[in-house]
Structures are given as C-alpha cells and as structure tokens.
Amino acid sequence: MNELQIALALIGVLAVIGVLIYNRWQERKIRRQTEAGFARPGRDILLDDERGGHALDRPDTGFFEPLIKDEAEGSMFHGRDVEEPHFGDTEMLLDAALSEDAYAQAEAPGEATLGQSPPAQTQPQNAPAYDESIEFRAVLKNLDGMEAQAFQDAVAAAATLAKPVRWLALALGSPAWEELSPQSGRRCLEVQAVMQLADRGGPAELRDLEALCGLIQELARAHGWQVRCEDIGEGAQRAAALDKFCADVDVQIGLNIVARGGAPLPIARMRREAEAVGMHLSASGVYQLLDSRGEVLFMLGNREPQGFSAGNPHEPETKGVTLLFDVPRVPDGVKNFDVMVTLGRKLAHEAGGLLVDDNLRPLTDTGIEKIRSQLAQIYARMEAHGVAAGSRLALRLFS
Numbered sequence: 001m002n003e004l005q006i007a008l009a010l011i012g013v014l015a016v017i018g019v020l021i022y023n024r025w026q027e028r029k030i031r032r033q034t035e036a037g038f039a040r041p042g043r044d045i046l047l048d049d050e051r052g053g054h055a056l057d058r059p060d061t062g063f064f065e066p067l068i069k070d071e072a073e074g075s076m077f078h079g080r081d082v083e084e085p086h087f088g089d090t091e092m093l094l095d096a097a098l099s100e101d102a103y104a105q106a107e108a109p110g111e112a113t114l115g116q117s118p119p120a121q122t123q124p125q126n127a128p129a130y131d132e133s134i135e136f137r138a139v140l141k142n143l144d145g146m147e148a149q150a151f152q153d154a155v156a157a158a159a160t161l162a163k164p165v166r167w168l169a170l171a172l173g174s175p176a177w178e179e180l181s182p183q184s185g186r187r188c189l190e191v192q193a194v195m196q197l198a199d200r201g202g203p204a205e206l207r208d209l210e211a212l213c214g215l216i217q218e219l220a221r222a223h224g225w226q227v228r229c230e231d232i233g234e235g236a237q238r239a240a241a242l243d244k245f246c247a248d249v250d251v252q253i254g255l256n257i258v259a260r261g262g263a264p265l266p267i268a269r270m271r272r273e274a275e276a277v278g279m280h281l282s283a284s285g286v287y288q289l290l291d292s293r294g295e296v297l298f299m300l301g302n303r304e305p306q307g308f309s310a311g312n313p314h315e316p317e318t319k320g321v322t323l324l325f326d327v328p329r330v331p332d333g334v335k336n337f338d339v340m341v342t343l344g345r346k347l348a349h350e351a352g353g354l355l356v357d358d359n360l361r362p363l364t365d366t367g368i369e370k371i372r373s374q375l376a377q378i379y380a381r382m383e384a385h386g387v388a389a390g391s392r393l394a395l396r397l398f399s
Helices: 003-038 091-096 100-107 150-156 206-223 231-250 269-276 332-353 365-384 392-397
Strands: 135-147 167-170 187-198 226-229 252-259 288-289 296-302 320-326 355-356
Touching: 135 150, 135 206, 135 231, 150 167, 150 187, 150 206, 187 206, 206 226, 206 231, 231 365, 252 332, 269 288, 269 296, 269 332, 296 332, 320 332, 332 355, 332 365
Parallel strands: none
Antiparallel strands: 135 187, 135 226, 167 187, 252 320, 252 355, 288 296, 296 320
C-alpha cells in the first residue's frame, strides 16, 4: 500500500471511532435527561399554590419526629426503648393539609377565586383556639388516630403545672377543633397542649415549658406518635416579654370614702346606694357591678377586716369603704371609671364622708382628670399591643 492509501485508511478508522464516541455521548445525555424527568423533585407539585402557580415548601417532617435526647446528653425519659415511627409521603401530604397556612385559610374563608378549587371538606373549618402571642404549644399527630383516653394521665399531670394548660383536639373525620375530653371515647388526628405564657402570677418559667414538652414527648415515645414542641428557649423569652408588658399596664385604682373627723360611716345607707345602681353582694363580702357578660366593672368593699354580710344588712358603721377599679380587665374603661367616681361622690355625700385617694388625700376634679388621662394612656398602650382592655384575652392575662 502506498502512503495515500494508508492515510485514507487511518482517516476512515478515526471517523468510525468518532461516530461511536459521539453516539455514546448522545446516548448518555438522553439517559440523564430521561432520569431527571422522572426524578423526585425537591418540591411536590401536588402542593403547588393554585393561585400563583408557585410550589409550596414541603413540610419538614423531621420537625415532628419525637424529640429524644441521647443518653450522653441526659435523657428526659427512663425505662423505655420505643422504635421511632417512619413518616412517609402520605404523612407529608397530611402535614401540608394541616399546616398553619391551611388553618389561616379556614379561619377566614372567603368567596372562591375564579379558577380556584374550594378547600377540601376534610380540612379543619376553623383554626385551633391557639394564640401565639400569649401561648406556648406542643403538638401530637397520628394518621391512624390517638385514643382520647390515652391522654388522661397527661391532662392530670399538666393541671399541676404552674401555668394553665388547655388541650385542643381534632377528631378523626371532624372539621373543627374542640376541647379534649379523655372520657369522650374519640380518636384524634391531632392534639395540642397549649400553655399560657403569663398571668398575674408572673411568666411561665423554662422549667414549666420543659415539663409540658416532657409530658408530650413521653406520650410520643410510648405510642409512636409524631411530636413537635415549640422552641423552649424562645418560649421563655416570649413569656418574660409578655409578663413585662402586663406588669406595665396592670394597675388598680382605689377610691376611698372615709368619715370626716374620724367618725364612723353608716354602712346601711351606703349599701342601699350600691344596690340602687345595680351592685350585688358577692360570696366574698364585697359589692360588685357586673357587665352583660357577668364580668366585674368595679367593686365596693369594707375597709374593715370583715366584709359586708348578707345575713346582717343593718351593719351599723365602719371607718371607711373602698371602690376598686381593675384597669386592664374593664372594657370602655374611662367611661366606667367615671361611673365609679360618680358613685363614690354620692356615697361620700350620703354618708357624710370624704372621697380620698389611697394616701387619704381628698380627690379634687383636677386629681380625677389626671387619673382619667393616665387611664387613656394605659388603654392606648394595651390596644397597640393587641390586648383590648376587658377582652377575653385581657381577662386571661390579668387573672
């Protein structure tokens, strides 16, 4: 063979090799594209937002795994070894259906947007009665349901904690949240233990939150349920901040009626005046003016150690009486304060006494106006914090 033939043969061989390499490269490229098309995406298309077409983040199922410390760290639990449950795709989709977004949509339902499907009837119709501004939450879930009876001991134990705990349940097949009743015989898809972060006894301490989470985690270990506790450290910080706000606005105003010159006051006359404006004698021996809900607007008490007695309406005399106004618990506070001042002036006039402050200084119109101004400032601060005076929220915090 001459040189030309050899060169042409080599070129032919190289061309064949090049075609083979190119075909293999194309084959691998097509395979990768095909595998990518069937690969599981990081976000689930079933969870896309129908309104905007953007995928929602998949629920973090690890967030609901039992929170069990290693033995080296000092476990909260002793004597039991329970296998952790496995949470698959079905549980992940359920978490999405019961997410806080679903709660918010159910809490404020509106007209369906054009092209948007109505919410599934199996989702909760209303949000759980949980208020993150004043509460700490621990959650248990189980697809197959949780017997309400299984919570009996935990409910009893939670009742001994320093702060009140409420138990909210979403029963299997039910669209609405309700108070958990261990004796109901129902099976629950989800149960929430909710602790109030502050009241007049002070803030919830770190140990209170740890104790609640301990109860919930122990149930999860015993039954293989999903569990989630809010961050305990962050909860303690919220409790301290809430308690500081409450302390700043927790004011009580006392107006006293005392006799002139130290002479005693006729109790019977003042009792008649109190009853004339609709006040009722309570079991504790004080007169109370109640609103339409049965909540106290202000009280009238005896400055003597003993209270007023229902069995002795003709008590002869006393050194003085006190009208007491619990500022954060009274709705329309300035108006109701004016009602109390009017009654105080009338009591002082009818009994021949003086209307004085807690330092026994006579209350003038200027002094009353100063108190009214301070009241307005307190109520404005409460409104800005989202706690209206006299609201159910305020009644819970200032109890």
